[in-house]
Amino acid sequence: MTMTDPIMKKVIGDGITIQLAVWEGKGSQVLCVHGLTANCRCWDIMASSLTPENTLLAIDLRGRGLSDKPSAGYSMRHHIQDIFCVLDDLKQEKIVLMGHSLGAFISLAFAAHYPERTEKIILMDGGGQLTQDQWEKVTIAIKPSLDRLGQVFPSFEAYVTLMKQAPFFQPWSPAIENYFRYESEAVEGGVRSRINPANIQEEIKNIQQEVPADYYPKVTCPVLILRATNGILSRDDLVLPESAVEKMVSEITDARRADIDGMNHFSILFQPNAQRDRAIREFIQK
Numbered sequence: 001m002t003m004t005d006p007i008m009k010k011v012i013g014d015g016i017t018i019q020l021a022v023w024e025g026k027g028s029q030v031l032c033v034h035g036l037t038a039n040c041r042c043w044d045i046m047a048s049s050l051t052p053e054n055t056l057l058a059i060d061l062r063g064r065g066l067s068d069k070p071s072a073g074y075s076m077r078h079h080i081q082d083i084f085c086v087l088d089d090l091k092q093e094k095i096v097l098m099g100h101s102l103g104a105f106i107s108l109a110f111a112a113h114y115p116e117r118t119e120k121i122i123l124m125d126g127g128g129q130l131t132q133d134q135w136e137k138v139t140i141a142i143k144p145s146l147d148r149l150g151q152v153f154p155s156f157e158a159y160v161t162l163m164k165q166a167p168f169f170q171p172w173s174p175a176i177e178n179y180f181r182y183e184s185e186a187v188e189g190g191v192r193s194r195i196n197p198a199n200i201q202e203e204i205k206n207i208q209q210e211v212p213a214d215y216y217p218k219v220t221c222p223v224l225i226l227r228a229t230n231g232i233l234s235r236d237d238l239v240l241p242e243s244a245v246e247k248m249v250s251e252i253t254d255a256r257r258a259d260i261d262g263m264n265h266f267s268i269l270f271q272p273n274a275q276r277d278r279a280i281r282e283f284i285q286k
Contacts, residue, residue, distance in 0.1 A: 003048045003175060006040075006058070008066075012089040013082035016068035019060040020086070025052035028096050028119075028284050031083070032058040035101030035126070036203065037145050037195055039065035041182040042100070042269055044175045049277045054284060059086060061103075063199040065183060074203040076210055080110040087117055096284060098122040100269050101239065102203075105212060112218035120221050122280060125228045125265050128244030129213040138239055141232035141265075149197040154190040156181065168232060168266040176270055216251035223248075223255040224283040226276060230264040239265050256283075 006021035021040040030050070032043045040058035047056045060067035062082060063074060083106070087095060096119050099107035104126025111118040130138065144166055153159040163180055164172050184191045227245055231238040249255045258279040260268050268276060 003044055004051075006044075006047065006056075011059075011086050013062065013067070014078065014085045016062055016070060016082070018062070018068070018082055018086055019066035021058045023047040023051045023056040025050075025055045027054045029055050029057065029092060030096045030098050030122075030284070031086075031092075032056060033079075033083070033097065033099035033103030033106050034058070034061065034064070035103050036142070037064070037149065037193075037200060038100070038103075039179065039183050039194075041065075041179045044178060045173075045270060045272060046098075046277075049272065050280060053281070057090075059083070061106075063203075064195055066194075069194075069196060069199065071199075072202065074199050075206040076106065076109050079106045080113055083110050084114060084117065093117070094119045096120045096122070098124065098280075099126060100124040101126040101265065102207070105207070105210070108212065108215050108219065109210075111221055111223075112215035115218075115220050118221045120223070120283065121219070122224045122226065122283065123248075124226045125239050125268050127212055127225070127248065128240045129211070129247055130239075130241070130244060134238075134241055134244075135208075137237040138232065141237040146197070146200065149193050149195050149200060152187060152189045152192045156184055156191050159184060159191055168264050169270065171271070173270070179270075213247065213251065216248060217253075219252050219255075221254065222283070222286070223252050224279065225249065225255060225257040226268065226279065227257060227259045228263040228265050228268040229259050229261050230267075232265040 006023045011018050011020045034042050040060045043058045063069045097107040104123035107121045108127045111121050185194045227240045260276050
Protein backbone atom coordinates (compact mmCIF):
# COMPACT_ATOMS: atom_id res chain seq x y z
CA MET A 1 0.00 0.00 0.00
CA THR A 2 1.43 3.36 -1.06
CA MET A 3 1.06 6.20 1.42
CA THR A 4 0.96 9.81 0.30
CA ASP A 5 1.74 12.64 2.70
CA PRO A 6 -1.13 15.09 3.04
CA ILE A 7 -1.08 18.80 2.26
CA MET A 8 -0.97 20.60 5.61
CA LYS A 9 -2.80 23.89 6.08
CA LYS A 10 -4.17 26.10 8.85
CA VAL A 11 -7.90 26.82 9.04
CA ILE A 12 -10.09 28.84 11.38
CA GLY A 13 -11.89 27.17 14.28
CA ASP A 14 -14.03 28.80 16.95
CA GLY A 15 -11.62 31.54 17.94
CA ILE A 16 -8.59 29.32 17.46
CA THR A 17 -6.43 27.99 14.62
CA ILE A 18 -6.98 24.38 13.58
CA GLN A 19 -4.45 22.23 11.72
CA LEU A 20 -5.91 20.47 8.68
CA ALA A 21 -4.43 17.60 6.67
CA VAL A 22 -5.74 17.20 3.10
CA TRP A 23 -5.42 14.14 0.87
CA GLU A 24 -6.78 15.44 -2.42
CA GLY A 25 -9.00 13.42 -4.69
CA LYS A 26 -12.31 13.48 -6.52
CA GLY A 27 -15.83 12.62 -5.43
CA SER A 28 -17.04 13.24 -1.88
CA GLN A 29 -15.35 15.48 0.66
CA VAL A 30 -14.88 13.52 3.88
CA LEU A 31 -13.87 15.32 7.09
CA CYS A 32 -12.17 12.96 9.54
CA VAL A 33 -12.27 13.48 13.32
CA HIS A 34 -9.81 11.57 15.49
CA GLY A 35 -10.09 10.16 19.01
CA LEU A 36 -9.26 11.38 22.51
CA THR A 37 -5.43 11.48 22.42
CA ALA A 38 -4.86 11.09 18.68
CA ASN A 39 -4.05 13.49 15.82
CA CYS A 40 -4.82 13.98 12.13
CA ARG A 41 -2.11 11.54 10.99
CA CYS A 42 -4.02 8.58 12.41
CA TRP A 43 -5.90 8.65 9.07
CA ASP A 44 -2.86 7.96 6.85
CA ILE A 45 -3.77 4.31 6.14
CA MET A 46 -7.42 5.16 5.51
CA ALA A 47 -6.42 7.98 3.16
CA SER A 48 -4.24 5.66 1.12
CA SER A 49 -7.21 3.39 0.44
CA LEU A 50 -10.06 5.92 0.11
CA THR A 51 -8.32 8.44 -2.18
CA PRO A 52 -8.21 9.49 -5.00
CA GLU A 53 -11.86 8.41 -5.33
CA ASN A 54 -12.62 10.83 -2.47
CA THR A 55 -10.95 13.82 -0.84
CA LEU A 56 -10.08 13.23 2.80
CA LEU A 57 -9.63 16.14 5.19
CA ALA A 58 -8.53 15.50 8.78
CA ILE A 59 -8.37 17.98 11.62
CA ASP A 60 -6.25 18.07 14.74
CA LEU A 61 -8.81 18.66 17.46
CA ARG A 62 -8.05 21.65 19.69
CA GLY A 63 -5.26 20.77 22.10
CA ARG A 64 -3.86 18.07 19.82
CA GLY A 65 -1.24 17.92 17.09
CA LEU A 66 -0.47 21.33 15.62
CA SER A 67 -3.82 22.97 16.43
CA ASP A 68 -3.98 25.72 19.06
CA LYS A 69 -3.99 24.56 22.66
CA PRO A 70 -6.11 26.89 24.81
CA SER A 71 -5.86 26.36 28.56
CA ALA A 72 -9.57 25.48 28.75
CA GLY A 73 -12.48 24.72 26.44
CA TYR A 74 -12.44 20.96 25.88
CA SER A 75 -16.04 19.87 25.47
CA MET A 76 -18.46 18.59 22.84
CA ARG A 77 -19.79 22.11 22.32
CA HIS A 78 -16.32 23.49 21.58
CA HIS A 79 -15.49 20.70 19.14
CA ILE A 80 -18.67 20.97 17.09
CA GLN A 81 -18.30 24.75 16.91
CA ASP A 82 -14.72 24.30 15.70
CA ILE A 83 -15.98 22.00 12.92
CA PHE A 84 -18.74 24.45 11.99
CA CYS A 85 -16.17 27.26 11.68
CA VAL A 86 -13.76 25.04 9.71
CA LEU A 87 -16.52 24.24 7.19
CA ASP A 88 -17.25 27.96 6.86
CA ASP A 89 -13.55 28.69 6.34
CA LEU A 90 -13.37 25.99 3.66
CA LYS A 91 -16.63 27.30 2.11
CA GLN A 92 -17.98 23.77 2.41
CA GLU A 93 -21.77 23.79 2.75
CA LYS A 94 -22.21 20.09 3.56
CA ILE A 95 -19.73 17.36 4.41
CA VAL A 96 -19.44 13.64 5.04
CA LEU A 97 -18.10 13.23 8.59
CA MET A 98 -16.03 10.20 9.63
CA GLY A 99 -15.04 9.91 13.28
CA HIS A 100 -13.14 7.35 15.32
CA SER A 101 -13.78 6.81 19.05
CA LEU A 102 -14.33 10.29 20.58
CA GLY A 103 -14.34 11.58 17.00
CA ALA A 104 -17.38 9.38 16.29
CA PHE A 105 -19.17 10.93 19.27
CA ILE A 106 -18.26 14.43 18.04
CA SER A 107 -19.49 13.59 14.53
CA LEU A 108 -22.76 12.31 15.98
CA ALA A 109 -23.22 15.50 18.03
CA PHE A 110 -22.41 17.70 15.04
CA ALA A 111 -24.97 15.89 12.86
CA ALA A 112 -27.60 16.33 15.59
CA HIS A 113 -26.93 20.05 16.00
CA TYR A 114 -26.28 20.91 12.35
CA PRO A 115 -28.24 18.52 10.09
CA GLU A 116 -28.14 21.09 7.27
CA ARG A 117 -24.32 20.86 7.20
CA THR A 118 -24.08 17.06 7.42
CA GLU A 119 -24.42 14.83 4.36
CA LYS A 120 -23.60 11.48 6.00
CA ILE A 121 -21.66 10.26 9.03
CA ILE A 122 -19.40 7.24 9.52
CA LEU A 123 -18.96 6.20 13.15
CA MET A 124 -15.86 4.07 13.68
CA ASP A 125 -16.05 2.21 16.99
CA GLY A 126 -17.59 5.07 18.92
CA GLY A 127 -20.77 6.99 19.73
CA GLY A 128 -22.42 4.25 21.77
CA GLN A 129 -24.35 4.63 25.02
CA LEU A 130 -22.26 2.71 27.58
CA THR A 131 -23.28 1.51 31.00
CA GLN A 132 -21.15 2.59 33.97
CA ASP A 133 -19.53 -0.86 34.05
CA GLN A 134 -18.74 -0.73 30.32
CA TRP A 135 -17.32 2.80 30.64
CA GLU A 136 -15.04 1.70 33.51
CA LYS A 137 -13.65 -1.20 31.43
CA VAL A 138 -12.90 1.15 28.52
CA THR A 139 -11.25 3.65 30.89
CA ILE A 140 -8.92 0.94 32.22
CA ALA A 141 -8.09 -0.21 28.68
CA ILE A 142 -7.12 3.28 27.42
CA LYS A 143 -4.92 3.99 30.47
CA PRO A 144 -1.67 3.26 28.54
CA SER A 145 -2.63 5.94 25.98
CA LEU A 146 -3.27 8.44 28.77
CA ASP A 147 -0.15 7.54 30.77
CA ARG A 148 2.21 8.62 27.97
CA LEU A 149 0.94 12.21 28.14
CA GLY A 150 3.25 14.58 30.00
CA GLN A 151 6.07 12.03 30.16
CA VAL A 152 9.47 13.16 28.89
CA PHE A 153 11.36 10.44 27.03
CA PRO A 154 15.13 10.69 26.44
CA SER A 155 14.64 10.32 22.67
CA PHE A 156 11.99 9.66 20.06
CA GLU A 157 13.38 6.13 19.75
CA ALA A 158 12.72 5.55 23.47
CA TYR A 159 9.18 6.88 23.02
CA VAL A 160 8.51 4.59 20.07
CA THR A 161 10.00 1.59 21.88
CA LEU A 162 7.40 2.01 24.63
CA MET A 163 4.55 2.43 22.14
CA LYS A 164 5.62 -0.72 20.29
CA GLN A 165 4.96 -2.68 23.47
CA ALA A 166 1.24 -1.87 23.29
CA PRO A 167 -0.49 -4.98 21.89
CA PHE A 168 -3.24 -2.96 20.21
CA PHE A 169 -0.70 -1.27 17.87
CA GLN A 170 0.48 -4.59 16.44
CA PRO A 171 1.57 -5.18 13.76
CA TRP A 172 3.71 -2.04 13.90
CA SER A 173 4.08 -0.06 10.67
CA PRO A 174 5.73 3.09 9.24
CA ALA A 175 2.30 4.77 9.35
CA ILE A 176 2.02 4.23 13.11
CA GLU A 177 5.57 5.48 13.61
CA ASN A 178 4.80 8.62 11.54
CA TYR A 179 1.71 9.18 13.68
CA PHE A 180 3.77 9.22 16.88
CA ARG A 181 6.53 11.29 15.29
CA TYR A 182 3.96 13.93 14.32
CA GLU A 183 2.63 14.18 17.87
CA SER A 184 6.04 14.42 19.57
CA GLU A 185 7.88 17.64 20.39
CA ALA A 186 11.41 18.34 21.58
CA VAL A 187 11.63 19.60 25.17
CA GLU A 188 14.37 19.91 27.74
CA GLY A 189 15.57 16.40 28.48
CA GLY A 190 14.15 14.73 25.37
CA VAL A 191 10.74 14.48 23.69
CA ARG A 192 7.12 14.24 24.80
CA SER A 193 3.61 14.25 23.37
CA ARG A 194 2.31 17.68 22.36
CA ILE A 195 -0.88 17.01 24.35
CA ASN A 196 -1.30 18.60 27.78
CA PRO A 197 -2.75 15.91 30.09
CA ALA A 198 -4.73 18.54 32.02
CA ASN A 199 -6.70 19.34 28.85
CA ILE A 200 -7.53 15.66 28.37
CA GLN A 201 -8.69 15.36 31.98
CA GLU A 202 -11.04 18.29 31.38
CA GLU A 203 -12.25 16.53 28.22
CA ILE A 204 -12.93 13.26 30.03
CA LYS A 205 -14.84 15.04 32.79
CA ASN A 206 -17.03 16.77 30.20
CA ILE A 207 -17.55 13.60 28.15
CA GLN A 208 -18.88 11.80 31.20
CA GLN A 209 -21.65 14.40 31.45
CA GLU A 210 -22.79 13.69 27.89
CA VAL A 211 -25.53 11.22 26.94
CA PRO A 212 -24.90 9.94 23.39
CA ALA A 213 -28.41 8.50 23.10
CA ASP A 214 -29.87 12.00 23.40
CA TYR A 215 -28.46 12.71 19.95
CA TYR A 216 -29.79 9.59 18.20
CA PRO A 217 -33.33 10.81 17.38
CA LYS A 218 -31.94 14.16 16.18
CA VAL A 219 -29.68 12.64 13.50
CA THR A 220 -31.51 12.62 10.19
CA CYS A 221 -28.71 11.86 7.70
CA PRO A 222 -27.57 8.34 6.72
CA VAL A 223 -25.25 6.76 9.30
CA LEU A 224 -22.76 3.90 8.96
CA ILE A 225 -21.62 2.27 12.22
CA LEU A 226 -18.35 0.34 11.98
CA ARG A 227 -17.79 -1.90 14.99
CA ALA A 228 -14.50 -3.54 15.97
CA THR A 229 -15.29 -7.04 17.24
CA ASN A 230 -12.20 -7.37 19.47
CA GLY A 231 -12.51 -4.44 21.89
CA ILE A 232 -9.31 -2.69 23.04
CA LEU A 233 -7.29 -5.17 25.07
CA SER A 234 -9.89 -7.95 25.11
CA ARG A 235 -13.45 -8.76 24.06
CA ASP A 236 -14.51 -7.58 27.50
CA ASP A 237 -13.69 -3.90 26.90
CA LEU A 238 -15.63 -3.24 23.71
CA VAL A 239 -16.17 0.44 22.95
CA LEU A 240 -19.28 -0.61 21.04
CA PRO A 241 -20.86 -3.59 22.84
CA GLU A 242 -23.65 -5.37 20.99
CA SER A 243 -26.33 -3.75 23.16
CA ALA A 244 -24.98 -0.28 22.35
CA VAL A 245 -24.96 -0.92 18.59
CA GLU A 246 -28.49 -2.31 18.66
CA LYS A 247 -29.69 0.83 20.44
CA MET A 248 -28.00 3.05 17.84
CA VAL A 249 -29.48 1.15 14.91
CA SER A 250 -32.98 1.20 16.40
CA GLU A 251 -33.01 4.87 17.49
CA ILE A 252 -31.12 6.58 14.65
CA THR A 253 -33.51 7.09 11.74
CA ASP A 254 -31.24 5.88 8.91
CA ALA A 255 -28.47 3.76 10.42
CA ARG A 256 -26.79 0.59 9.28
CA ARG A 257 -23.92 -1.39 10.81
CA ALA A 258 -20.90 -3.36 9.69
CA ASP A 259 -18.91 -5.50 12.13
CA ILE A 260 -15.22 -5.47 11.17
CA ASP A 261 -14.10 -8.96 12.14
CA GLY A 262 -10.87 -9.48 14.04
CA MET A 263 -10.16 -5.77 14.49
CA ASN A 264 -9.65 -4.02 17.83
CA HIS A 265 -10.43 -0.39 18.69
CA PHE A 266 -7.10 0.80 17.25
CA SER A 267 -6.44 -1.66 14.40
CA ILE A 268 -9.81 -0.77 12.82
CA LEU A 269 -8.15 2.58 12.07
CA PHE A 270 -4.41 1.89 11.86
CA GLN A 271 -4.33 -1.37 9.87
CA PRO A 272 -5.29 -2.04 6.25
CA ASN A 273 -8.67 -3.76 6.05
CA ALA A 274 -10.56 -4.54 2.86
CA GLN A 275 -13.88 -5.21 4.62
CA ARG A 276 -13.82 -1.78 6.30
CA ASP A 277 -12.80 0.05 3.13
CA ARG A 278 -15.47 -1.67 1.04
CA ALA A 279 -18.20 -0.79 3.57
CA ILE A 280 -17.11 2.87 3.59
CA ARG A 281 -16.87 3.15 -0.21
CA GLU A 282 -20.31 1.63 -0.73
CA PHE A 283 -21.83 3.91 1.91
CA ILE A 284 -20.27 7.09 0.52
CA GLN A 285 -21.23 6.28 -3.07
CA LYS A 286 -24.79 5.19 -2.27
